[in-house]
Amino acid sequence: MVNLWTETLLLIHRYLTDGVLLRESLSNPDLKQYSVIILDEAHERSLNTYVAHFDLLFGCSDILLGLMKRLIKDRASDLKVLITSATLDGLKVSRFFSGCPVLNIPGTLFPVEKLYSTERPTNYIESALRTSIDIHVKEPPGDILIFMTGKDDIDKMVSKLEERIQNLEEGSCMDALVLPLHGSLPPELQASNYCIFDFAPCTLPSKRCYFAMHLMGFVIDCGYVKQRQYNPSSGMYSLDVVQISRVQADQRAGRAGRTRPGKCYRLYPISLYQKEFLEATIPEIQRSSLAGSVLYLKSLNLPDINILKFDFLDPPSRKMKL
Known part of the structure; x- marks a missing residue:
């Protein structure tokens, strides 16, 4: 009988921050070595944060969300992406990913x-x-x-x-x-x-x-x-x-x-x-310099990416010049 825990461990190949994955994608933009990616703590919405998956655990940034959307279109048959969060607007993310299904897992908290x-x-x-x-x-x-x-x-x-x-x-x-x-x-x-x-x-x-x-x-x-x-x-x-x-x-x-x-x-x-409190924290992409993001996207050298029209979940303001 196969030990379920051992079998599960065999599925978990790598644990990475999103920054490491973004650097990895410079040499391998299609990330062919991964078949399942889980982006955890997606509500953090930072330019470089933390994340989780079966083949991979890394961080969830807005750039990464945009790149995942591109990969899903190019690798629809052999790539699965799961995005998990306790507070992120699931319907908004679903619309961003062309109507992907939303699963709500209730948690038990004491009053x-x-x-x-x-x-x-x-x-x-x-x-x-x-x-x-x-x-x-x-x-x-x-x-x-x-x-x-x-x-x-x-x-x-x-x-x-x-x-x-x-x-x-x-x-x-x-x-x-x-x-x-x-x-x-x-x-x-x-x-x-x-x-x-x-x-x-x-x-x-x-x-x-x-x-x-x-x-x-x-x-x-x-x-x-x-x-x-x-x-x-x-x-x-x-x-x-x-x-x-x-x-x-x-x-x-x-x-x-x-x-x-x-x-x-x-x-x-x-x-x-x-x-007076905002409903949610302003994403870092909307309160940061775009210089690093632009240089990274340019370094990918992908013909199908228009930097000025890159698909962000929340596009940065045009006032956030370099």
Whole structure:
């Protein structure tokens, strides 16, 4: 009897980022070595991100989506492409790929209670500190995930929260372990701090506070994210703190309901969420310089690709000059 797990592993030949696949396509534009490609996390919509498939796992960029559309036309008989996402507009993607079928796979989440601030705080770091202390003191056991905008904010929060917890009256609450989670951590700290994913009984304190930029009982959402923006007038990039979208807010809240009923503390009023937050994040292709994209498409040297009319899911603005 063939072991199903072994058989499945034989199907998984390569795991790549989309950047690696895009470079590979420079020498092999038809990607004949692959018969099944799964683009995972497609809602990220970045110029270079992360992805998954049977023959291949790589990232999902808007350029890659356009190239997949071309390949499907040229290799309709021997190529299958699957695009997976928790939040991407399936009907929009279906129209882009000439009416391809859409499969909805329901997921089971526990209920999440969303608690809004009465007004937007002038200092979201201070507001997040107060909220985390309130949860720590008043709520039953459960880990806390706090979304911040980047490493600097996370470092400030870790230092201040540790200090405030130490200054609480003895016996007023349980101990807490405060852990940062971000890509700049040394590998050994990343490995130890990612015990966030270990749900087995452990001897750690009964509350753990995690700080992340992007499976908890409690989530604190500051409502902001750092986003790279390109200014076509100056020809320069900036890294700005901007409001998240409703899709991002809902993704953050969902992390409180993965393993148990949870609560999401949103540090902004519900009116702001409903009236001012964008429905979805602006794709990176619409807020970036097009120089790299144009050079890559030109390097493919494919006679059937018109760079000025390349088929993007969301075409970039003509104002985004090189």
